[in-house]
Each structure stands twice: as C-alpha cells, then as structure tokens.
Amino acid sequence: xxxxxxxxxxxxxxxxxxxxxxxxxxxxxxxxxxxxxxxxxxxxxxxxxxxxxxxxxxxxxxxxxxxxxxxxxxxxxxxxxxxxxxxxxxxxxxxxxxxxxxxxxxxxxxxxxxxxxxxxxxxxxxxxxxxxxxxxxxxxxxxxxxxxxxxxxxxxxxxxxxxxxxxxxxxxxxxxxxxxxxxxxxxxxxxxxxxxxxxxxxxxxxxxxxxxxxxxxxxxxxxxxxxxxxxxxxxxxxxxxxxxxxxxxxxxxxxxxxxxxxxxxxxxxxxxxxxxxxxxxxxxxxxxxxxxxxxxxxxxxxxxxxxxxx
Amino acid sequence: xxxxxxxxxxxxxxxxxxxxxxxxxxxxxxxxxxxxxxxxxxxxxxxxxxxxxxxxxxxxxxxxxxxxxxxxxxxxxxxxxxxxxxxxxxxxxxxxxxxxxxxxxxxxxxxxxxxxxxxxxxxxxxxxxxxxxxxxxxxxxxxxxxxxxxxxxxxxxxxxxxxxxxxxxxxxxxxxxxxxxxxxxxxxxxxxxxxxxxxxxxxxxxxxxxxxxxxxxxxxxxxxxxxxxxxxxxxxxxxxxxxxxxxxxxxxxxxxxxxxxxxxxxxxxxxxxxxxxxxxxxxxxxxxxxxxxxxxxxxxxxxxxxxxxxxxxxxxxxxxxxxxxxxxxxxxxxxxxxxxxxxxxxxxxxxxxxxxxxxxxxxxxxxxxxxxxxxxxxxxxxxxxxxxxxxxxxxxxxxxxxxxxxxxxxxxxxxxxxxxxxxxxxxxxxxxxxxxxx
Numbered sequence: 056x057x058x059x060x061x062x063x064x065x066x067x068x069x070x071x072x073x074x075x076x077x078x079x080x081x082x083x084x085x086x087x088x089x090x091x092x093x094x095x096x097x098x099x100x101x102x103x104x105x106x107x108x109x110x111x112x113x114x115x116x117x118x119x120x121x122x123x124x125x126x127x128x129x130x131x132x133x134x135x136x137x138x139x140x141x142x143x144x145x146x147x148x149x150x151x152x153x154x155x156x157x158x159x160x161x162x163x164x165x166x167x168x169x170x171x172x173x174x175x176x177x178x179x180x181x182x183x184x185x186x187x188x189x190x191x192x193x194x195x196x197x198x199x200x201x202x203x204x205x206x207x208x209x210x211x212x213x214x215x216x217x218x219x220x221x222x223x224x225x226x227x228x229x230x231x232x233x234x235x236x237x238x239x240x241x242x243x244x245x246x247x248x249x250x251x252x253x254x255x256x257x258x259x260x261x262x263x264x265x266x267x268x269x270x271x272x273x274x275x276x277x278x279x280x281x282x283x284x285x286x287x288x289x290x291x292x293x294x295x296x297x298x299x300x301x302x303x304x305x306x307x308x309x310x311x312x313x314x315x316x317x318x319x320x321x322x323x324x325x326x327x328x329x330x331x332x333x334x335x336x337x338x339x340x341x342x343x344x345x346x347x348x349x350x351x352x353x354x355x356x357x358x359x360x361x362x363x364x365x
Numbered sequence: 366x367x368x369x370x371x372x373x374x375x376x377x378x379x380x381x382x383x384x385x386x387x388x389x390x391x392x393x394x395x396x397x398x399x400x401x402x403x404x405x406x407x408x409x410x411x412x413x414x415x416x417x418x419x420x421x422x423x424x425x426x427x428x429x430x431x432x433x434x435x436x437x438x439x440x441x442x443x444x445x446x447x448x449x450x451x452x453x454x455x456x457x458x459x460x461x462x463x464x465x466x467x468x469x470x471x472x473x474x475x476x477x478x479x480x481x482x483x484x485x486x487x488x489x490x491x492x493x494x495x496x497x498x499x500x501x502x503x504x505x506x507x508x509x510x511x512x513x514x515x516x517x518x519x520x521x522x523x524x525x526x527x528x529x530x531x532x533x534x535x536x537x538x539x540x541x542x543x544x545x546x547x548x549x550x551x552x553x554x555x556x557x558x559x560x561x562x563x564x565x566x567x568x569x570x571x572x573x574x575x576x577x578x579x580x581x582x583x584x585x586x587x588x589x590x591x592x593x594x595x596x597x598x599x600x601x602x603x604x605x606x607x608x609x610x611x612x613x614x615x616x617x618x619x620x621x622x623x624x625x626x627x628x629x630x631x632x633x634x635x636x637x638x639x640x641x642x643x644x645x646x647x648x649x650x651x652x653x654x655x656x657x658x659x660x661x662x663x664x665x666x667x668x669x670x671x672x673x674x675x676x677x678x679x680x681x682x683x684x685x686x687x688x689x690x691x692x693x694x695x696x697x698x699x700x701x702x703x704x705x706x707x708x709x710x711x712x713x714x715x716x717x718x719x720x721x722x723x724x725x726x727x728x729x730x731x732x733x734x735x736x737x738x739x740x741x742x743x744x745x746x747x748x749x750x751x752x753x754x755x756x757x758x759x760x761x762x763x764x765x766x767x768x769x770x771x772x773x774x775x776x777x778x779x780x781x782x783x784x785x786x787x788x789x790x791x792x793x794x795x796x797x798x799x800x801x802x803x
Contacts, residue, residue: 104764106455106482195640196632197649219574219635220779306768307575308634308775324452326765327474 092340099333105323109330116334125310126335129318132225133294136314139229140236140293141286147233148240148285151175153270155241156248172245176238183235187302190231194218218304221311228303228312235299240285247278279357287350294343315339405465405699406438408706412468413445418661419724420528420688426718427709434709438702451475458484458694466703469524469692471508473516474764476690480523481515486693489522491704497525497711500728504755505529505687518601524690527710529725530657531685531749532581533742534677539670540567540651551679552589559628562651568627571650573641574634574778577760579620580770581684582629582654583777584759587616588682596682596756602799608792609785617784621777634778656685660742661723674745682756683749687727763798 099116101109120126160168178186193200194217202214217227251274259269275282297316300306306313306321315335322332410428414420428440443464451470457463458479469476469485479485492498501509505526512520536548541558544565549555562569572578588596590612598604607613623629633641638655645653646666653659654677663672677683691710693703709715716726717733725746734740749755760767773791776782782790 104478106459106478106484191635191637194635196635197630198640198644216632216635219632219775221781224635304635305575305771307772308779309772309781321765321768325768327478328765 095333095340096337098330099337101330103329104327105329112330116331117338119331120334120338125313125318126315128310129306129313129315132312132314135225135229136232136293136296137290139232140296141289143233144236144289145240145282145285147237148244149282151237151241152244152248153274156245157266168245172238172241175241178235179238183298184302186231186235187299191218191303194227219308221309224304224308224312228299231303232296232299236289239289243281243285244278247281248274251277276361280354283350283354287347290346290350291343294339294346405702407441408438408466408699408702409441409443409464410466410706411443411445411450411464413447413450414468416444419719419722422722423527423715423719423724424710427706427715430709430712430715431706435702435705440706455479455482455484458696461696463694463696465697465699466691466693466706468689471517471524471526471687471690472761473511476508476524476692477511477515477517479515479692480511480521481513484695485523486695486697486700487521487523488525488693488704492522492525495704495708497707498522500711501526501687502727502750502753504750504753505727507755507757508687509690516601518597524692525707525711526687526690526727527716528688528719529685529727529746529750529755530688531683531725531746531755532585532654532656532677533674533683533745535645535653535655535659535663535672535674537645537648537651537670537672539672540648544651548675549678555678556628559623559626563627567651568630568649569651570623570629571641571645571653571655572629572633572778573636573638574775575636575771576638577758577767577771578638578641578653578655579633579774579778580759580767581656583616583620583770583774584684584756585654585677585680586619587612587759588684588756589677589680590615591682591756593682593753600757600762602762606792606795608788608795613788613791614784617777617788620774621780621784624778624780629778631778631780634775657725657742657746664723664738674742676745676748680754681752682754684758685749685755686757687755688725763795763801766794766798769794 098109100111100113102112102115103109155168155171159171181189194202196202196214196216196219199217201217205211205214215223218224255273255277256269259273264272295316296314297320300312300314300317301320304312306317316339319332319335319339322328322335324332326332408431412420412424414424416422416425428442431440432438445467447470450467454469454475455478459482469479476485480487498506507518509522509524509526510520511517511523540562541548544561546558546561549558559569570582572582594604595606595612599606620629624631641650641653641655642659642662644650646663648670660674691703691707693700697703711728713728713730713733716729720726720729720734720743721736721739723739723742725743729743731743731747734743760770769791773782773787776787777784
C-alpha cells in the first residue's frame with residue numbers, strides 16, 4: 056500500500072494531496088471493515104433467519120450467549136489454540152531458528168539451513184484444506200497411518216481414537232496446529248537474527264560468554280520487535296482459527312474442539328440464526344481488539360523502557 | 366488466517382458470472398403468470414448435479430428435447446455447486462441476476478424459507494393442470510408443498526421433484542456367502558447376522574459418527590417402532606413428540622447396545638461418511654446403512670466382489686424423501702418456458718434415462734428400466750413407496766438440528782452418555798427449534 060512518490064508540489068497543496076492519497080484506502084476501509092462491522096453489531100441485536108426483515112430484540116442474543124455452554128467451551132478451546140498456535144510455536148521457533156542460524160548455518164552451509172527453513176515453512180504454504188484432509192487420514196483410528204504404524208510396532212494400547220474421543224481430540228488438533236504454525240516464527244526469527252550486529256556476539260564471546268548467555272543477553276532483546284509481531288499475529292490467528300477445525304473435526308466430537316469462529320459459522324449458515332451468529336462474531340471481535348490493544352501497549356512500554364535505559 | 370484460495374476463486378467466479386450474464390431485463394411484475402414469456406429467447410437454468418450422474422445425464426437430454434421443441438429459445442445452463450446454492454440462494458433470488466428455473470434443496474430451511482419470503486412462484490395451478498400432482502405419491506409430494514410459514518407437508522406447491530432418495534442397507538454378497546448367511550428379513554434376523562460376523566472378528570456395520578450416517582441409523586431404529594402419525598408429528602409439528610417415549614428410547618438404547626455388542630465400531634465417532642463408504646468399497650465391512658446417493662459410486666468403484674441392497678429389515682418406514690426440486694423463482698423472466706422444461710423432465714423417456722443411470726425416477730414406466738443393477742435399487746425403492754414409507758430425515762424439522770444430532774449420537778458411540786441423557790439433549794434442542802418456528 057505504501058507509495059514512494061516523491062513529488063515536489065508546493066507545500067500547501069502538498070498537505071491537501073496527502074489526504075487525496077488516503078481516499079481510496081479510506082473508502083475501502085469504510086466499505087470492507089467499518090460498514091460490515093457496524094452491520095454485524097446491528098444484526099447481533101436482532102433475530103433474523105438471513106432473509107426478510109430482522110426483528111429487533113435488544114440484548115437477548117448476548118444474554119443467551121453467556122448462558123450457552125458451547126460458547127464457553129469454544130472460548131476455553133481458544134486458549135488451547137493460543138497455546139498450540141502461539142506459545143509452543145514461538146518457543147520452538149526461537150529454538151529452531153537459533154539452532155539453524157548459529158549451528159547448522161555455521162557448521163554446515165547456508166544452503167543447508169535455508170533448505171531446512173523451507174521444509175519447516177512448507178506446512179504454511181499448503182492450503183489448510185489439504186492439511187486437514189491429510190491429517191484426518193493420518194489420524195483415522197481404523198486405517199490411519201499413525202495407528203497402523205503403532206499397531207505394527209505392537210503398541211496397540213497407544214493406537215488411540217485420536218480425533219474421535221473427547222480426551223484426545225483437542226490435543227490432536229493442537230499437535231496439528233503446532234506442526235502447521237512452527238514455520239512462521241522460524242522464518243521471521245531467522246531473518247531477525249541476520250539483522251543482529253555480529254560484533255555484539257564477538258564482543259560477548261571475547262568476554263567469555265557461553266552460547267546460552269549470549270542467546271539470553273543479546274539475541275532475545277535484539278529480536279524483541281519480531282517476537283511481538285509473531286505473538287500478536289499468531290494470537291489473532293489463533294482466536295480466529297476456522298479452517299483446520301472445519302476440515303478436521305467440525306467442532307466435534309461432542310463439541311470438544313469447537314472454537315468461536317466455527318460456532319459463529321454454525322449459527323450463521325446451517326442454523327440460519329444470523330442474529331445469534333453475529334453476536335458471537337461481535338464478542339470475538341471485541342476480544343481480538345482487546346488482545347491487540349494489550350499487545351500494543353506492552354510493546355510501546357517495553358520500547359520506552361529500552362529507550363530510557365540507553 | 367488463511368482462507369482457501371479455491372473457495373475464494375469459486376466465489377469470485379460466481380459473482381463475475383452472475384454479473385456478466387445479466388440477460389435482457391424482462392418484465393418485473395413478480396407475480397409469476399406469463400409475463401414476458403411470449404418474447405423470451407432464453408431460459409437461464411441452474412442445477413448442481415454432476416454431468417455424469419443420473420440427474421445430470423437425464424437433464425442434459427431434457428435440455429436437448431426442450432431446445433428442439435422450442436426453436437428460437439436457447440437454454441443458458443450454468444452449473445453450480447450444492448454449497449453455492451445452499452448458502453447464497455436467498456440473496457441471488459432477491460436480486461435481478463437469478464435464474465429463470467433452478468434446482469433447489471427441499472426442506473423447511475431452504476425451499477420452505479424462500480417460499481415464505483415470496484421468492485418462489487406458487488405453481489399449484491400449473492402442477493394440477495399439467496398432471497404433475499398425480500404423478501407423485503403422497504410422501505414424495507410432502508417436500509414439494511409448503512404452507513405460509515414455510516413448513517412442508519401442506520399448502521401450495523413450490524417445486525417439483527424428478528427423483529427420490531432413501532436409506533437402505535448395502536451388503537457385501539461375498540462376505541455373506543463366506544459366512545453362510547442369508548439376507549435378514551426382520552430386526553431379530555439382522556441381529557443374528559451381525560452376531561455371526563462379530564464371532565468371526567468382523568465389525569458388521571460401517572459407521573461414520575462425524576456426519577449423517579450415525580443419525581440416520583438412530584432414526585432407522587426409531588422408525589421400526591413408529592406409525593405415520595408419529596412421523597407427521599415429528600416432522601410437521603402436528604403433535605408433541607415425546608423424547609423419552611418408547612419409540613425414541615428404543616432408537617437410542619438399541620444404538621448404544623449395537624455399539625456395546627461390537628456391531629458398530631466404538632472408534633467411529635470421528636469418521637466421515639466418505640471414510641465409511643470407502644471402507645465398504647474396500648470390503649472392510651459386510652454392511653452399510655446409508656442412502657441411495659451411494660449407488661452410482663458403488664457401481665463404478667466396487668470390483669472384486671458382488672454386492673446388493675436390501676431394505677432395513679422389518680421397517681415399514683425408512684429415511685428418505687423426494688430429491689431436490691425444480692423451482693421457479695418469482696423473478697423468473699420466462700415462467701411458462703420453465704414449466705415446459707419441468708414437464709419434459711417428467712416424461713417417461715427422460716425418467717427412464719434417470720433410472721437407467723442409477724437414479725430413482727419418480728414417474729418412470731418400470732418396463733423402460735433395462736439396466737439390471739438399477740432395477741434392483743428401483744425395486745427396493747418402490748417397495749418403500751408402496752407402503753408410502755418415506756419418513757424424511759431426522760434433522761429436518763428444525764434448522765441446525767443436524768449438528769445437534771451428530772454431537773449427541775457421538776456420545777452414544779463413545780459411550781460417554783446414557784441414552785436417556787442423549788435423548789434429553791436432543792429433545793431440548795428440538796423443542797427450542799419448534800418454539801422458534803411457531
């Protein structure tokens with residue numbers, strides 16, 4: 056979206072023309088974000104099957120929402136999704152990026168580490184439907200590759216009903232999400248590591264700092280901005296996750312893997328309860344905005360602290 | 366975070382298509398009738414059957430016949446997907462971009478909803494005049510008629526079905542022969558057959574708990590205990606449904622017993638209909654209780670063993686209904702041409718094509734059905750029709766009941782809740798849906 060026009064218009068006209076540049080973006084923002092958002096809030100205050108005229112019912116949908124067991128389950132599952140799509144991939148990604156950059160990249164060659172990086176990133180490129188179908192084959196309790204392998208090793212007791220039992224469905228979905236997600240932080244962190252001034256490491260090494268000390272004292276603080284970006288974007292993605300749930304489990308068994316987006320979808324389309332679906336979507340949006348705001352405040356605070364520290 | 370590109374592309378494509386094909390702006394009197402038909406030179410037709418399926422083949426022929434009989438009129442056929450129509454029909458039909466005739470999903474939440482919103486033409490008079498109403502048996506006609514609030518079963522005609530569908534039992538003849546078994550004719554015999562297979566270490570019934578098959582088996586079992594009035598009450602809200610009554614209790618308890626006895630695999634809660642079908646095709650299970658929609662695929666894909674169908678043993682009533690409907694949108698620019706087209710699809714020769722390709726025609730002359738395999742299925746279907754035995758589907762009465770049924774029956778498969786608890790849950794969702802519909 057950024058324009059790199061270097062016009063030399065007179066100063067006064069220049070200020071006006073900046074606004075002109077914002078018009079297309081502003082119009083799109085209005086039409087694609089603001090208008091649907093406002094409409095969604097309006098629909099959430101109505102009962103509406105998707106056709107005809109909505110009936111205004113005030114906050115009834117929200118009252119029903121907060122009493123709905125499935126709604127609370129779906130938000131508990133959101134937390135599980137944050138673990139699977141943010142916490143674990145970020146930590147794992149950090150470790151992998153550091154190993155690839157510091158060890159593989161130096162001991163072997165740059166092409167080995169970038170080859171490995173591409174492999175970690177591969178699940179991100181695959182369309183989510185492909186990922187979902189692939190994993191539901193692998194995890195099929197009767198004929199899936201995982202259970203076939205386990206049984207052939209004589210580990211029949213470990214061949215569980217992965218996506219079918221309420222005990223294992225959520226952990227299985229989480230494991231798949233870690234696999235999908237881990238490539239993203241790896242790529243971001245590796246490019247971040249390239250940005251870090253090597254002199255810092257050399258100086259620390261001369262002072263006798265070991266690998267872990269250097270990692271903690273130099274790497275982590277230096278790549279903080281990237282860490283914020285990764286955790287923020289992944290958290291939002293985790294709160295909105297839909298595709299993998301739709302393809303893998305349809306929120307089942309017994310709603311044990313339902314998430315807010317899928318729950319909203321179920322009400323919007325199959326149940327034709329647009330008002331209720333809109334209420335779920337509104338609550339989800341509010342939570343996403345809150346989380347984003349908290350992140351931004353934290354990031355700004357940490358940047359300010361750093362600036363003061365110098 | 367990542368939307369699937371294919372879906373997005375399909376959507377954009379559909380929008381572009383709809384926008385690009387804004388044909389002549391005919392009369393907008395909206396009252397159906399014959400406004401604008403006289404000078405119409407095209408009939409915009411949408412359906413979503415695959416071109417090599419029974420309906421696709423029969424309708425392609427119907428299009429050819431139509432164009433021969435209407436020189437100067439061309440049919441602009443656009444192939445749509447089920448999902449596309451299911452999710453966007455309301456919006457499209459309230460715009461000017463819609464078709465003049467289209468295939469649409471039967472049921473309260475689809476044709477019922479749209480008819481109650483005035484988006485579909487009431488074709489009662491035409492259907493009487495052209496004799497369509499006489500061709501359809503009562504349980505087929507149920508899904509073509511909707512009352513003012515969009516509930517099927519009574520009121521005016523808003524669509525015409527060309528074909529039917531029903532739930533039956535597919536069985537692997539080779540496995541039956543190896544085990545020395547005969548086709549069961551009662552539920553007790555069915556249990557004996559299944560016991561024999563279990564004793565041999567074979568799970569007798571294919572199952573898929575994450576989709577419709579589990580709910581349909583539960584419904585089939587319930588139907589073994591009911592009369593027509595019960596079905597009418599359940600589907601059309603003509604009377605209260607007792608969720609702890611003997612019928613549904615039998616359905617839920619028997620289902621749970623079948624899981625306990627190993628007739629149904631206890632690890633099938635996450636399996637999809639596709640998994641079940643593929644397992645049957647591979648010869649893993651000797652039986653599968655499912656719909657006639659599998660038939661064509663099984664004919665194509667099973668080799669290596671003989672297979673056949675028998676109706677659910679002992680049942681007078683079986684899940685099933687008319688197929689999807691031809692509907693004429695209120696905004697149709699050529700309603701008379703649309704009626705002519707529907708009339709052609711109901712002719713014996715077109716119905717015979719449908720029947721000889723694995724479909725279930727509603728108005729075919731049995732003598733025209735020459736394909737032996739198709740005859741078998743049509744015979745089974747006619748057996749159900751003779752009893753007026755189509756009982757529709759368990760999830761039809763209230764919107765969104767499908768998800769509730771899937772979730773609840775998964776509990777029966779996983780053994781995580783008692784049948785009575787499961788029925789309570791289903792009953793609560795059903796009652797809430799009925800209250801909303803009223």
